[in-house]
Amino acid sequence: MRWSQTLIPTMKEVPSDAEIPSHQLMLRAGLIRQLMAGAYTYLPLGYRAIRKAAEIVRQEMDKAGAVEIFMPALQPIELFERTGRKDAFGNVLINFPIRRRDHEIHMALGPTHEEVVTDLMSKLVNSYRQLPITVYQIQTKFRNEERPRFGVLRTSEFLMKDAYSFGTSLEQLNDAYTKMYDAYCRIYSRCGLEYIPVEAESGAIGGDASHEFMIPAENGEDSIVRCTACGYAANLERADTGRQQSALAGVDSSTEVKTVDTPGMGTMDAVAEFLKVETSQMIKTLIYLADDKPVGVLLRGDHEANEGKLRRALEAETLELADELTIEEVTGAPVGFAGPTSLKCKYIVDHDVAALVDAVAGANSLDQHLTGVNPGRDFAVEQTFDLRNAVDGDPCPRCEGTMEFVHGIEVGHVFKLGTKYSVSLDAEFLDEKEKRHPLVMGCYGIGVNRIIAGLAETCHDENGLIWPMSIAPYEVELIPLNVKDEVVMQEANRIYDELTSAGVEVLMDDREARPGFKFKDADLVGIPLRIVVGGKGLKDGIAEVKWRTGSDAERIPLADAASHVIGLVQAEKSRLASG
């Protein structure tokens, strides 16, 4: 492709709307333009990169035995009503009525396709002999994000590969899951991405039933906890803290419990400042409703409750923070003064609370707190649990190491669904004994746009993007220095033709511009290999070949330049392909 014949609107200046590197660079390098918040046009370079990523995904899905289909983005709202996800999605589900002849049809734009695919399989699959099977598609998804942001990282419309496995049993599900997991690893390494598979909140099935694939990136929206020693990684919601049942530290303390006035101090920070103690020396008492029964949750003052862990520890179906009325009932005080002593409901204690000595806690009375509170002595502690979000420096649950926080961009999610959708949508099969069972499902998603945005976010320098060969919109950028010089253009065209007929994707910057201008644009756009023809080199009969990441150019005789570059491209591609 000749630059003059395509559409690559590079920009020298940074558009003021863009804050993070990927957004800025994708705009400046002419990959995308915004239509409105959360919706972007992909220009030629951007779309080529998208298609390359999608093709790698497609190849690996096929290799893993999944079959490609294509489902409608338009979906009847009834399907979402049957699975209860109309409410679960809420405002995120884009849905609307349309008129058709004399009646109204209510439809949704697919945010994902569990409903549609399960409905499909319920009609197509009758027998265990047809199972297992995994289908996938690459398709635009629609979600009314409350707040689209970070350029292309969080949009209301995005390209997603979604795969769904159907099987007769947990064994078949586990097998499909493993195949997808492995395929995902191959996909990301072929895309030249650094990635971390992390354990994610898994819902009903439990265990290791869900993994997210994260690109470590400062601007990532997700918090990951990772062990520096053994590689254990999980998202914040899921991460175990590695804290164990601790012995009661303060039973021998001779400090007596004292009541102190804390007028108007209803928050941790206010009390901490007023009493000149650290929040880590305080006991936070939260009142939850677990299956509609009040329960106190005791945490160290500087920790945050993790509702997933709470729910499991309490074996509760539903869990929500209690309303003010309930809090006043069980504590005898307004919100902000709850404490573990004299609590009129049962309570549950986090591991770290038991280790506190002479702590500060609410007094269950307006404008009063207690000092010198010791777990075990001043309130009963029979058992402790892991109830909180992990924090930086927590011990690893798997080894002796400590854990650190990393931010990440979620680029994929594999999930064992079980029978949730097959039950609500009556997707069943007949086993060998003519008994009916619901299909056992898994679902597996990859955000294709995010692969591109994630690369832009993590692979760049001060001059611009740096694409891996496998995703780069073009593999080689060819720069004739002076397009008005016939000899230069003759050589450049020859090299261009040789490369193109060998299947190498070449972008030739045939614009009439000064060399420096073209070099700056070349760096911005980030094509991995650059060939320069003209000037001093031409007089010596050589072309200059340079990697985007390299500092020095190789001088190659003009006649050999194309074949040399073909070799480089092939070597780099196979390096990425082998992972």
Added chain:
RNA sequence: CGGGAUGUAGCGCAGCCUGGUAGCGCGCUUGACUGGGGGUCAAGAGGUCGCAGGUUCAAAUCCUGUCAUCCCGACCA
């Protein structure tokens, strides 16, 4: 949905406080020079100052409303 910020030419910005001919840089067009890391000179094109209403002889500027975009938070199967 709560909090904050910004809307003036394709991009980046000034002008607004103190109302009176809409400006600068980049980019774009034409020509000349130049030619190895975002050139120089000259001549041009391009804006109902987000939109609506109000105040005023007069509004980019003051007032009210509204829309859009961005950031923080809440939310994110």
